[in-house]
Amino acid sequence: GAGVSQSPSNKVTEKGKDVELRCDPISGHTALYWYRQSLGQGLEFLIYFQGNSAPDKSGLPSDRFSAERTGGSVSTLTIQRTQQEDSAVYLCASSPRLGRDTGELFFGEGSRLTVL
Amino acid sequence: AQSVTQLDSQVPVFEEAPVELRCNYSSSVSVYLFWYVQYPNQGLQLLLKYLSGSTLVKSINGFEAEFNKSQTSFHLRKPSVHISDTAEYFCAVIENSGYSTLTFGKGTMLLVSP
Numbered sequence: 001g002a003g004v005s006q007s008p009s010n011k012v013t014e015k016g017k018d019v020e021l022r023c024d025p026i027s028g029h030t031a032l033y034w035y036r037q038s039l040g041q042g043l044e045f046l047i048y049f050q051g052n053s054a055p056d057k058s059g060l061p062s063d064r065f066s067a068e069r070t071g072g073s074v075s076t077l078t079i080q081r082t083q084q085e086d087s088a089v090y091l092c093a094s095s096p097r098l099g100r101d102t103g104e105l106f107f108g109e110g111s112r113l114t115v116l
Numbered sequence: 117a118q119s120v121t122q123l124d125s126q127v128p129v130f131e132e133a134p135v136e137l138r139c140n141y142s143s144s145v146s147v148y149l150f151w152y153v154q155y156p157n158q159g160l161q162l163l164l165k166y167l168s169g170s171t172l173v174k175s176i177n178g179f180e181a182e183f184n185k186s187q188t189s190f191h192l193r194k195p196s197v198h199i200s201d202t203a204e205y206f207c208a209v210i211e212n213s214g215y216s217t218l219t220f221g222k223g224t225m226l227l228v229s230p
Contacts, residue, residue: 003159004159033218040222042206042220042221042222042223043206043223045217045218045219048217056217102148102167103148103150103165103208103209104150104162105162107160109157109158110159
């Protein structure tokens, strides 16, 4: 399809395991964002990519979280040694941003992570 | 840095009744404002936006929002809701100078019942 694609849609893991979440943005979109959506907490910004570089990693909650983007396209969010508080829906969004962000993002359906 | 407050976590309403979802923001510079909607089991999608010009902006499905700079508000309204409007609505803001990323409120769940 032409939209933002995320996988897996659901992931159940045990505490302490590592997980990888994948995002495939809309073709041609240079900007890519990761947000975390927790019940009652709204959307929490994690990281932003422009091309393959991440000028803003300020939202990553701890050093267990990392993300990379290759080829200006697919991005992977990795959570090491998962904790129960990491349980949330992880949302990816992309935009054709070339300059200043206009705030118009295209979201995927999210990856729901449950840490037991 | 900017912030967004959505005071109501849930708004229950009967079908065909009017509704207002409140949003207030805080920023030291001028901003762009947005409402995003998340229908059940779907991703977020842009509902409407204010970038500049007319302070009253409208969506294709009958929602409207008015930017009020003096009250730092961007409330979302619809004169008559449908069952299909049941969804979570997120207000968002981004500063239009310097570097900024989109900041979301905590969301308001609109529950429309027959």
